[in-house]
Amino acid sequence: MFNPLDHKGIPLDQQIRNWGELNVEPIDPEAVDPYTRCRIITMNGIEVEAIMFSHQFTRNCRDADVKRQLAYTRFVESQQQRTVNWLLPGLSSVLETTLGYEQVAVDLTAWVARHEPDPYLKQAYEFGVLEDFDHLYRYANLYEMVERRKAEKIVNGVTEVMPGRPTVAEFRHPFDNVNDPYAKDAVDPRSKLHALTILSAEQQVLMYYMNTGPQYMEPIARQLYQEISLIEEEHVTHYESLVDPGETWWERLVTHEYNECWLYWSFMEQETDPRIKAVWELHLQMELAHLQQAADLLRRYDGREPEQIVGNTGLPEPLKFEPNKEYLRHLLATQIDLTKLGAGYVREAHERFEQMQEQIHGGEKPPSEAVIDAHREMFGDEYRSETEGPHPVESLRAQEGSRRA
Numbered sequence: 332m333f334n335p336l337d338h339k340g341i342p343l344d345q346q347i348r349n350w351g352e353l354n355v356e357p358i359d360p361e362a363v364d365p366y367t368r369c370r371i372i373t374m375n376g377i378e379v380e381a382i383m384f385s386h387q388f389t390r391n392c393r394d395a396d397v398k399r400q401l402a403y404t405r406f407v408e409s410q411q412q413r414t415v416n417w418l419l420p421g422l423s424s425v426l427e428t429t430l431g432y433e434q435v436a437v438d439l440t441a442w443v444a445r446h447e448p449d450p451y452l453k454q455a456y457e458f459g460v461l462e463d464f465d466h467l468y469r470y471a472n473l474y475e476m477v478e479r480r481k482a483e484k485i486v487n488g489v490t491e492v493m494p495g496r497p498t499v500a501e502f503r504h505p506f507d508n509v510n511d512p513y514a515k516d517a518v519d520p521r522s523k524l525h526a527l528t529i530l531s532a533e534q535q536v537l538m539y540y541m542n543t544g545p546q547y548m549e550p551i552a553r554q555l556y557q558e559i560s561l562i563e564e565e566h567v568t569h570y571e572s573l574v575d576p577g578e579t580w581w582e583r584l585v586t587h588e589y590n591e592c593w594l595y596w597s598f599m600e601q602e603t604d605p606r607i608k609a610v611w612e613l614h615l616q617m618e619l620a621h622l623q624q625a626a627d628l629l630r631r632y633d634g635r636e637p638e639q640i641v642g643n644t645g646l647p648e649p650l651k652f653e654p655n656k657e658y659l660r661h662l663l664a665t666q667i668d669l670t671k672l673g674a675g676y677v678r679e680a681h682e683r684f685e686q687m688q689e690q691i692h693g694g695e696k697p698p699s700e701a702v703i704d705a706h707r708e709m710f711g712d713e714y715r716s717e718t719e720g721p722h723p724v725e726s727l728r729a730q731e732g733s734r735r736a
């Protein structure tokens with residue numbers, strides 16, 4: 332058991348890094364373990380959330396001393412984010428990084444769904460993961476068209492590539508993306524970490540697509556990024572609405588720092604590349620001091636102990652990047668036709684859903700369908716990587732004569 336509340340970490344005044352320390356050697360995209368790339372993408376999303384959360388906090392805070400403390404730690408978080416994200420190589424294209432982002436969304440969300448103790452929260456992750464699973468398939472088809480390369484080079488056989496809940500059917504009325512929140516004082520502390528982790532990852536995907544989508548020349552690429560970035564907007568709403576809005580700012584700060592400890596510790600345990608492992612280890616030592624600072628602020632301004640927020644049993648079992656093929660196939664077979672109605676899940680296409688579908692598609696095929704048609708036209712079939720046999724949903728099986736990846 333590791334309880335981060337029992338450790339001091341690196342003193343805050345020793346955490347600012349110089350240019351030499353920030354100048355990290357990027358990973359080799361041809362040789363990297365796909366899950367090392369996934370861990371980098373995840374921790375970038377977590378650090379981005381740490382920074383943006385701290386900015387929001389300071390805009391809502393009157394106390395100048397607290398604002399100075401937040402500014403200091405936020406600068407450290409910013410250096411951590413630069414270090415982590417700069418591990419990605421300039422050699423990789425935006426589409427290759429995109430395939431990594433969707434692989435993260437698939438295997439991170441699937442792990443969280445498998446380990447989430449609350450059934451309502453678990454359903455939210457099971458629902459969302461089938462949509463990002465579909466994005467991976469759409470982008471993989473675009474990738475072969477634009478770059479003449481196969482997505483299995485990136486995802487490396489640990490994640491399958493085939494249709495999920497079709498992106499066309501993922502557009503819901505925005506009202507139906509708002510879920511019920513957990514109750515902060517009753518919920519298992521693990522659930523708080525899960526929700527924060529997934530919403531951070533989805534938020535980073537959203538921002539990445541919003542900003543990189545228009546950098547493409549090819550119309551189909553521009554259109555596909557536009558479409559999927561709007562689904563990611565839905566996903567951020569879906570996941571952030573799970574968090575109890577009654578948590579105080581001090582409480583949220585503790586949860587953020589505790590979550591960073593959990594994830595760096597998890598990835599340190601699992602990392603196969605010793606150079607990257609050293610980054611996770613160093614960052615964990617930094618986060619331990621952030622957590623101490625957050626705990627002090629909570630005691631002083633909220634009159635509570637951090638154990639009341641995150642429990643006193645130490646970190647939960649380490650989060651792992653690992654294949655989830657069977658689990659995903661089970662979800663495909665049982666949940667593909669689900670949609671949302673209010674804060675719940677239904678199987679029938681209700682009126683508000685149909686209305687939204689009509690408004691957004693206007694009777695046309697969206698880019699996520701057009702990209703598959705275009706791929707078939709160019710190569711005679713679509714791109715898939717089905718390593719465990721045919722698709723579990725009969726209507727989504729590859730058409731006769733399709734080339735297998």
Ligand SMILES: [Fe+2]
Binds near residue numbers: 378381408411618
């Ligand atoms: Fe951090």
Ligand SMILES: [Fe+2]
Binds near residue numbers: 436
């Ligand atoms: Fe996605």
Ligand SMILES: [Fe+2]
Binds near residue numbers: 436463536563
């Ligand atoms: Fe997503």
Ligand SMILES: [Fe+2]
Binds near residue numbers: 618621
């Ligand atoms: Fe932190």
